[in-house]
Amino acid sequence: LIDRMVDARAVVYRRRAEELAAGPVVVGAAIVRDGTVLAAQRAHPPELAGRWELPGGSVEPGETEPAALARECREELGADVRVGERVGTDLPITVRGRDRTLRIHAATLAAGEPQALEHRAVRWLAPAELPTVAWVEADRALVPDLRALVAGD
Ligand code: 9L3
Numbered sequence: 168l169i170d171r172m173v174d175a176r177a178v179v180y181r182r183r184a185e186e187l188a189a190g191p192v193v194v195g196a197a198i199v200r201d202g203t204v205l206a207a208q209r210a211h212p213p214e215l216a217g218r219w220e221l222p223g224g225s226v227e228p229g230e231t232e233p234a235a236l237a238r239e240c241r242e243e244l245g246a247d248v249r250v251g252e253r254v255g256t257d258l259p260i261t262v263r264g265r266d267r268t269l270r271i272h273a274a275t276l277a278a279g280e281p282q283a284l285e286h287r288a289v290r291w292l293a294p295a296e297l298p299t300v301a302w303v304e305a306d307r308a309l310v311p312d313l314r315a316l317v318a319g320d
């Protein structure tokens with residue numbers, strides 16, 4: 168039994184080491200309402216300003232991904248969300264020259280109407296509008312997944 172506990176400990180420890188090596192995950196929310204998904208227009212940095220994304224940000228040390236996503240939505244949109252299933256695959260992104268992973272979760276609004284507190288603007292996109300906005304590169308790759316998600320709403 169002790170051996171098995173030691174093995175289990177080692178697996179957890181190794182996984183944590185791999186996570187640390189991969190760096191913090193950036194989480195994003197695909198907030199769905201009435202067959203539309205919320206997109207937010209970035210205000211910064213200059214190279215991303217004006218481009219659209221799914222709202223979110225970096226997971227802080229010791230924070231779970233759903234907790235990080237809920238916190239980011241409160242900070243950026245002034246809204247409370249319920250975090251749901253993963254959407255699409257992990258996407259490689261570069262944040263200030265460092266390799267990171269972008270991971271999207273579906274979400275629904277629990278309270279509050281989303282406002283652009285840290286973005287230039289927010290807008291609800293119908294399926295036909297999804298391919299038409301100037302997405303941040305990583306987020307553009309999610310358009311087919313967003314279409315499928317919204318279709319199921
Ligand atoms: N990013 C890309 N797509 C997204 C999100 C939420 C974030 N849907 C990228 C943009 C930044 C980095 O991740 O380079 C960190 O995001 P933030 O903390 O500036 O929102």
Ligand code: MG
Nearest residue numbers: 222223224243
């Ligand atoms: Mg953000």
